[in-house]
Amino acid sequence: MRFSRREFVKWMAASTGAAAVAGCAGMGGSSAGRVVVIGGGYGGATAARHIKLWAPDIEVTIVERGDTFVSCPISNLVLGGNTQIGSITMGYDALRSRGINIIRDEAVGVDAGARQVRLASGKTLSYDRLIVSPGIDFIYDQIPGLKSAEAQNRVLHAWKAGPQTVALRKQLEAMRDGGVFVFQFPMAPYRCPPGPYERVCQVADYLKRAKPKSKIIVLDANPDIVSKKGLFLAAWNGLYKGMIEYRPNSELADVDVKGMVVKLTFDSVKGDVLNVVPPHGAGTIARQAGLITANQRWCGVDWLTMESVAVKGVHVLGDSTLSAPGMPKSASMANQHAKVCAAAVIALIKGQPVIPQPMMMNTCYSFVDGKSSMHVASVHTYDPAQKTMVLVKGAGGVSTAASELEGTYAWGWARNIWGDALG
DSSP states (O other): OOOOHHHHHHHHHHHHHHHHHHHHTTOOSSOOEEEEEEOOSHHHHHHHHHHHHHOTTEEEEEEESSSSEEOSTTTHHHHTTSSOGGGGEEOSHHHHHTTOEEEESOEEEEETTTTEEEETTSOEEEOSEEEEOOOEEEOOTTOGGGOSHHHHHHSBOOOSSSHHHHHHHHHHHHSOTTOEEEEEEOSSSOSOTTHHHHHHHHHHHHHHHHOTTOEEEEEESSSSOOSSHHHHHHHHHHTTTTTEEEESSOOEEEEETTTTEEEESSOEEEOSEEEEOOOEEEOHHHHHTTOOOBTTTBBOEETTTTEESSSTTEEEOGGGBOOOTTOOOSHHHHHHHHHHHHHHHHHHHHTOOOOSSOEEEEEEEEESSSSOEEEEEEEEEEETTTTEEEEOTTOOEEOSSOBHHHHHHHHHHHHHHHHHHHO
């Protein structure tokens, strides 16, 4: 399946228009309903904005712990010194200007029977529909060496963009020339399949320029590179030849923080800077709300509405969901989940039918240095027989090579999706 640029724009306009028409019907001067959104990331912010855009008569409130939005996509470039954290940090003022309530607080409980959200401040919020988009939280139970806050502050994951991104960059800057950067990450599914391999490129790009005697050891718990394998290997064997040692099947057992050693099931690896991404699952509030349904980690949903299969009236978006076959945990997918959810929430509040066969598209860009990038893309459609999203055969694809042109596209994609979520 190939779309020309004009066909793509027409398709997007038609799908957005259908949702907008569904949302505008029956609008009046008073509130048609109350929607509370937990989490102001790619999923939550996009859902809130589009509900308000398509149905201005619905009251929308976002509960978000932070006062800014920091983008995980592009954040690896901060590690490479190819952008600054300020370039990927944005505020919520544009959403406020649209009439969306932003509450800086933490959701700590959900009473689905009473349809209320309890906040850390002690306040409660009532809702007609609740959207939970809390991203991920890390599972430290099986990593004794990383259970303490002190250990976690020394051996960073930097898998949530923000302070740890900046801190890991400082650790790289402080590392000696000739030092060893050890990077370990978990078995899939995890947030952003190509993200670890892009990080390797960005760290290598920095070390090549600033500390050329240094080495990177990649400890991948997976049996092989899980995304864009040929493209990443081309970069590692070309741009960064001799700098990167890749070790698959490197399952984490523990971390010796004092000795700066990553302990694997059958080996131990010492480094000057350790970067360990623990296994992760749905954000903590999803567990507290009883939304976890799979592997004690992920939340099953009805893909027509993004409604939880465990708790009625509650919708789950983004990385917290139990992914459909072939569906990555990515910013693009969270954005698409949010739009399907927004249209469904409006329809359910207004007593209208939901869209019977939603489609979602995913694009993930990865930078191999400061300017050149490559992408992977996919299209997903709802299969009524299987009651899940399935890959559209022949749609999407992978770059033939990294290029500066695709680097320009990557920044364009980022700015567009930021505007779509926060504008």
